[in-house]
Amino acid sequence: MTKKLICLLLIVFASLGLMAQQQKRAVDQLVYPKLNDIQPPQVVEHQLSNGLTILMVEDRDFPSVNMVALVRGGKIAEPKEKNGLSELLGITLRTGGTTNMNGDDVDKYLDRIGASIDSYSSEGEVTLQSECLKENTDDVIKLFADFLKQPGFTEDKIDLAKTQMRSEISRRNDEPFGVVPRELNKILYGKDSAYARQLEYADLDNLKREDLLGFHKTWFRPDMTYLAVWGDFSAADMKARLEKYFGGWTNQGPKPQVVLPQIPPTSYSVNQIEKSDVEQTFIFMGELGLRYDDPDYAPVYMMSEILGGGFSSRLFKKVRTELGLAYGAGGGMSPAFDHKGMFYFYTSTKPSTTAKALQAMLDEIHKIRGELVTDVELKTAKEGFLNRFAFQFDSTAKLVNRMLIYKFYGYPMDFNQKLRAAVEKVTKEDIQKAAQNYLLPDKLAIVAMGKVKEFDEPLSKFGTVNTLDITIPTGKKVEMADNPQAEGKALELAKKAAKFMGEPALMNLKDIYLDGKVSMEGQEFPYKIYFVFPDKYAQELMFGEMSLKLIINGDKAIVSQGGQTAPLPDSEAGDVRKSMWTEANCVFLLKSIIDGTVKAQYLKEGTFAGQPHELVAANTPQGLFLLFIDKKTGQLSAVRYESMGEKGNEDIVEIYQNVKDVQGLKLPQQVTTNVNNEPKVSNKIWKVKVNSGIASATFEK
């Protein structure tokens, strides 16, 4: 026998041996019977003469009845200047009761019969859903219809909802997996897009009851509403009831146009968020994806399953199983029905393996574009999907909701069957093409949040790093509409104040040091201020033997005590940054208005301490500051702004007194601070040094 033949035989025998070993396994020898047919329940479709679309499914398994109504509109229907209206409506639609029964009475009634009705708003629709025991069907349908036709939107519930929404805003940074996807959304869809924009406190102040009524009048109409009912009833009987309670609902006026937000093109970016109170770095990255009905969806779906979906996925196997870096790792492509969805990939790992995990994820993205997937992977992904198909029918609720959404978006009712057929045809080549065409590395946006200082490598390894500030704005969100006249006058007044203070000393100011004593709540503490313009600032407070230092150094905010440093929490850092504007009679704020880095507008004339003053509003990243400039002398007497205290928003006024000349600048020796109109804090300044050169080490720790 030739050597070659021997080798061949050896290989054959060896593989036979291996196969034999595998074939001994019980799991490989199983023969499965044919799967029982899927016998989905019948969906009865009906449309009322007013255009209301209805789907009904009889289900006698349990003595209950369920309803879901989808009303076209949602966030995308919000007028731009009414951010938050759809969310407010989503809450108050239910809590505000109907014109026939107030919200509290509805709550008591539903609780007594063990039923529920809930509402919420999403991107493209407002949803109302109900569940009840069979014996209450008629009453609950009537109530449900009333909610859609004539909601109450009572003021007390609007206030309550706003209180709750404020609380949600204050909590929005508490859960890491709530933060990173939100930030990615803003990057991919645009921070002002209805698909991404977040709610701020100031938005809520702008929402009124008539806005809710207006939205309801425009968008809640039977010809844009889709209703599904399933449970223990007969279709004929249910049809009659729905006709009775919804038949009289009319369409008022012309149909509103659904205008989808424009989605801007995106490009590669690396975005970092400093968060000190987490034990892991939370990584969330992605890019724009496809619509659900895109012809390329099936191979993209299979590709994203192989890459990030489940135990078998490459990301799971690499980041969790092989490298042990994470508990959760994966992702996929989340399609939207009527606009581009998104690819998303995530993991979370301890700080010292951040770059390692991120690199591993990026390597997998490149790999699936560069090579064909294996036959085993293709088989697992396709067969997995096809074998799971039966689960799309394992509950009536699932089935009905799917049919309803298809109807709502104008998809064919057998869309999932069509998708199944498309998946069956997907090849390895299709998958690679899908990856190359749609999973584009130069369009990836990466967001990483955690203890930046403890990362194994700086994220600049992956590209230019943008630092995202997730601080929740406390003050009024100000959209200063362009008003050149008001801006011109503000500049004029700022220069007048600067002249009073001392020109050119003010414009030549580079750093300032203060030494003084602060009194509050019956106690006194010595303190020092170090400020090197524009972004190095430290407040040092002495408590007996101890000293505590709050430091801002560019992006960084730290607290230092006895040489030990720790990051300063976001809300505290915000307050310290506010101080930078107002320190020493607002010198830095005045300079910034004059050199154009801060926008300001003249508001009006007012009175302060009995004297006529001109009021100028300055808009900074830390909120709005109102300057009181003496009409006669030009002295900047006081500044007013808002701050978040323990019990809510506080109104702060700093009053500058006992002005004295220091190296050419008139600066106050006394500052009194009023909180909500009551004097709370008093500062006495003993010493001021100007342009003395402050060591940078002062701002390190």
Place this chain on the structure above:
Amino acid sequence: MIKKKTLLLALLTLIGSVLVFAGGFEALENSVVEKTLPNGMKVLILPRHNAPVFTGLIYADVGGANEQQNATGLAHIFEHMAFKGTTTVGTKDYTKEKAALDKIEKAFLALRAARDRKPKASDEELKTLEDAFQKAQEDAQPFVVQNELGEILEREGSPDLNAFTSFDQTVYLYSLPSNKLELWAAIESDRFANPVLREFYKEKDVIMEEKRMGESSAFGKLLDDFMAVAFKNHMYRSWVIGSMSDLKHISRTEAEAWFQKYYCARNLTAVLVGDVDPAAAMPLLEKYLGKIPAGEKPSMFVSEEPQQRAEKRIIMEDPAQPFVVVAYHKPAFDDPDNSVYDAIADILGGGPSSRLSTSLVKEKKLALYAATYTDLGKKYPGLFLFFAVPNQGKSPEECEKALYEEIEKLKTTPVTPEELEGLKARSKANFIKAIDNNMGLALNLASYQNLTGNWRDLFRELEKIDKVTADDIMRIARKTFVGTNKTVGIIKTAPAKDAEAK
């Protein structure tokens, strides 16, 4: 000609459907087929033919509470290990792999012994042992077929492969298309008869990341510390995921011992719900699950928590938003008064018109959300919780005070007949939601079978709720909600305004 058989069949169908409508659950209860296999494993099958799918679960009557100090986290570690495969699944050559795994274990035990030493072992010694341990792990990798068990199940159509560990139970559950019953039986029997704890130390790293994930929220951190305060002796004091020190310390040998003790057939229950024919399925299950050794039912002794003598309080400062939880010790799940606790939990916290929602959320606007939870710890005496998420600008202490006002009312004023009526309606609606799906049914059947000794108790719950009186509620409130029985946990948003120069 009308045949008698046809008439009889029609009559039976009519009766059958009436039974389904009346109350609605007798048919379900009567469909359950139960059997104890020769090896002591209890099997329950409940056929439901809505769709050609089923959910199968294996319930191990063991949880975090059964662990010992210095080895906390073992129950959950083993749960992870149960996905790593067997002597035939997940390996390219078990004979060679076994030898490699034994080498890893030897290396780890030597390393651990050195790490544990006091006075400290030298850095050189530790480095040598660490390198040997690393190398041993690398040498074993080539034999591993990673995630093969999960892959097989995902490929064959499981949409929900999962498991969880609580204080009282470890459950492995997933669904499959109904023609793959034999696959379920083959995999489950293999995994609990011949598990191989491969990639053990790598998986511990994953678990440590899971712990870090939980500790990245103030709420997660608070609960962990809270349990340690509420319980001074009973192992409910140890959060299921275990301490970081124990997680680093535990060896594969201990995990294997855990498995030997708690995963014998006598300590396992198998439940199947869905498109399954019990007559055809049972012999199949016997054939496969019968391979799991009978073993001995392990002792369920956990050192008891003595009566609490003083109020306990824990305050955590964190940048996150505030939170308050108030807990009282209560008897175990199988106590005759358990339904009274359920009733209190529902009337006080079970809906937008509940007493806590009305008072704290609507009227006083103190809380974004206020609710109750009655089952923190079931097998042994556990906790009844009240908690509130304060609104922005409101303090946890204000919410705490409001909670006590509601609790005091419960002790002095009987609940109204309307409230009891609502309780019954809501309990029925919630019951339907819990059992209107295969997985919910399977989990509930398994839990009741193990916690009360009889799965039929699931279907008795609504009757027990029906029997709860206003007097019962007042009695239990007076007995339970007393200061000496109380533990309070608070998240206080990070340091208040300091003496800034203003």
